[in-house]
Amino acid sequence: MANREMRCRCGAMAWQVRETAPGTHVVCYCADCQAFAAHLGRTDWLDEQGGTDIFQTTPADVSLTEGAENLACLRLGPKGLRRWYAGCCGTPIANTLPKAGFPFVGMVLPAGQQGFGPVTAHVQTKSARGAVREHGFAATGFALLGRAIRARLTGRTTSPFFEAGEPVREAHVLTPEERRAATP
Ligand SMILES: [Zn+2]
Ligand SMILES: [Zn+2]
Numbered sequence: 001m002a003n004r005e006m007r008c009r010c011g012a013m014a015w016q017v018r019e020t021a022p023g024t025h026v027v028c029y030c031a032d033c034q035a036f037a038a039h040l041g042r043t044d045w046l047d048e049q050g051g052t053d054i055f056q057t058t059p060a061d062v063s064l065t066e067g068a069e070n071l072a073c074l075r076l077g078p079k080g081l082r083r084w085y086a087g088c089c090g091t092p093i094a095n096t097l098p099k100a101g102f103p104f105v106g107m108v109l110p111a112g113q114q115g116f117g118p119v120t121a122h123v124q125t126k127s128a129r130g131a132v133r134e135h136g137f138a139a140t141g142f143a144l145l146g147r148a149i150r151a152r153l154t155g156r157t158t159s160p161f162f163e164a165g166e167p168v169r170e171a172h173v174l175t176p177e178e179r180r181a182a183t184p
Contacts, residue, residue, distance in 0.1 A: 004115055008086035013067035023057030024143045025116045030124035032076055036083045039182040040090040047111040049128040054106040055116040056144055058151045059159030073171040100162035103151040
């Protein structure tokens, strides 16, 4: 398997990020990312401090290569990010903004995943379990904006998660009970 090919736990679904795709490898410690993993029963994807490895990149560089019919989506609340996962077995895949307009995707990786370059930012560390030094937030934001603007200028705005401006799956919005149960 090449570095940037990913497969869900049960094997039914596979996806990949283009080898040459520019991106930023960050670890996010926010409570929402922890809740996403907890709701899916995949806290094993988090690092010891509860961090989620994320590769922020351009959606046009992401493709679902096998079992795309298993793609599912949830939101922690009615205004939350769209959090995409393999519905077959609850493996996290990616986070996107609620709407298609801004070409951004955060691919969710298992902690310590190789092949996506060094981690250059640790963000939202207030919600970390234990002390983690926050760094890289501003640079990450600039990189993200730059990639989105380039994608728009070059017309590379396709996404496996949106079609004609609409998400390809209805999202399940967690009930308050589900959300409470998943919150760290
Ligand atoms: Zn699966
Ligand atoms: Zn987060």
